[in-house]
Amino acid sequence: MKLPTMSSAQMSALLLSLLLAGSLTACGGSDSSTIEETPADDTSSPDDSDDTVIAEGSTDGVLCDYINSTYNESASVYNTSNSEWSCEDGIRDLVANGIPDHAVGQFPNANNPNYIYEQDISANFTLMPTQTDTATTLGGPRGTLGYVLNGVKIDASTAGTCDDSGDDCSMIGNEGNWNIEALGQSSFNFGTDDNNAHVQPTGEYHYHGMPEGFVTLKGGSNSSMTLIAWAADGFPIYARYGYSSADDSSSALKSIAGSYQLVTTVSSSRPSTDIYPLGTFSQDWEYVAGSGDLDECNGRVGVTPEFPEGIYHYYATDSYPFFQRCVKGEI
Template sequence: MQKFIFHNTTKLKLLAFLCTVCTSGSATAHDITDAVLIDRSANCAAYAGSYSATATDVQNAATYAASVVITKEGDTCKISSNAVPNHDFNATGRFATQFSEQNQNFSVPASPVAADNPTPLSLRYDNAVFLNGVKLDLMAAGCYGVGNGNIGCNDMASPYRYDPLGAGKKFGADEHNAHTQPDGTYHYHGNPMALFEQSDAIKASPVIGFAADGFPIFGSFIAGDGQVRLATTSYQLKAGERDGGPGDPYDGTFIDDWEYVDGSGDLDVCNGMVQEGVYGYVVTESYPHVMACFTGKPDPSFQKRRR
């Protein structure tokens, strides 16, 4: 795995995603294939630049060229990509639709603000975009008892909505906790299993992306009390068995199987915390995986197109 260091002319900063190579006065895309990030800057403008990568759809033996462009425009950062990841993918997935390149354009506020009340996640909005240009879309459109359970559950009040990464893993996610949508868009449902050290970290994890409300997303490791450890979510499995519906004990198959228990973990109701004075969401090993709600207001650019 590659690591990149950028030397700022005014001060020394470790930046994994700001290593643009200049030739004849013009910037060329920096290759971030299999890059491991190290920067913890919470300002999206710190990552401005053009990036490229090469990725292979393993099962289909097809290779693609990734393209990501991050620009700062006023109080907003724009992140555009073709949705090709910076790592190989689909070695273990069961994709219902073959991968296809996209034209994705997201905007996030450079100075995010917490709302008076959290905004629930829904099927109307994508949740975030990672710094490799691939989006996060946590919610499944499948519920127990609705059609075949895979699609068509558009009422967010419907009970027993499946967790795509829950017990049974019925949605065919690959080794990066990702799969494709009906239009071929590759997207994550949790930890991308890339972009940051996954084990034996000696420092707190870097920023790996930005949520639709502009707050950063950090990897799983946090620092405190002289140690570096995995952050723990405050969502806990309910005790007992489900009342109605599919029955059976709560095992994480459905997002309804979980409940927020204040203070039971490191993270708040949206799966975020303040680190070094900066609020951000944190990737966790179990539900809600990255975030459970928006602490701020999602930008309209994350609203999904009607298909």
């Protein structure tokens, strides 16, 4: 077949059009262009002193080889605290015995009759947590909120309730309409120690609020953010301090506050506030957006030392709800 004859001007125009087409494809003008990413598995896991990741949305590489074996000489324990975290195939696994690795109060005590016993703890969390707009309530029979790195459970709520009259209250009944808080009230004493923890009838030591002894062991202070736990949805939990500007790691650290306030209108069916002051029951608190630093699940999106690109994360706070009562990630 005989090719058509082109003039020099036509040949120059053809070459120019070919060059322009190639230029547009290289700038993303073609849907067929491919960007190759380095898989997270191809990066070596850093040790605890440099637990940072670059992959947005992934927690792989952060505290994936955390192993604790600490003999606890507290009179209530005299046992070894064991917890082992590992990461494989998109899952963060925990195997632990539930024994705390820090000093604890006296158990049993006058308000908590239970001894601390070893537990058989096995839990797993996704390494690719996904934030949603849905708050899923967890805690107690509705599922564990998360575990501190030492393998001790987080369980901020209680099974204690009162009926509407306030005359029939039980620390373990879980049958009344008004749920008693373990912390921040003086009407009931659940026998918690200085770690805001006590012991369930099964012998399981667990935290209702800031795990002070563990935070101290981890070197927590107002000069650092301290990752202390993993939530049930796979997102990290930090203790007390965060950046004053959530997206700026150069901003000053401050004590992070929850966004719950005491209700302004008291239900007519509530037990008398003369007997049980506001704050005694979970229903005494309501989420007020913007009144603190966090959302209804005690979390926010921001940068952290371990996640410099930013991630959704929770806080243990000195204000209500102390630990999150819900999670924002898929579970």
